[in-house]
Amino acid sequence: MPWCEECARFYNPNTLSGSGDCPEGHHVADPVHDPDAAPKVPWHFWLLLGALVLYLGWRLIEGIAWLIARI
Numbered sequence: 001m002p003w004c005e006e007c008a009r010f011y012n013p014n015t016l017s018g019s020g021d022c023p024e025g026h027h028v029a030d031p032v033h034d035p036d037a038a039p040k041v042p043w044h045f046w047l048l049l050g051a052l053v054l055y056l057g058w059r060l061i062e063g064i065a066w067l068i069a070r071i
């Protein structure tokens, strides 16, 4: 529960503004972080994604070469 020193009362996190201020304008809490707003993607995810794209691209080239060889 965010406590506002100046208003001497607790606030529901939903009544605070997006920047964490109480309705009176005092800064009460840190801005509420929406976990879905900016998902933190670990670097190894991109490494894995890059490897997957490379692999699928290679398999596609292989598949096309196989098709050409059969024609």
Ligand SMILES: [Zn+2]
Pocket: 004, 005, 006, 007, 008, 022, 023, 024, 025, 026
């Ligand atoms: Zn306040």
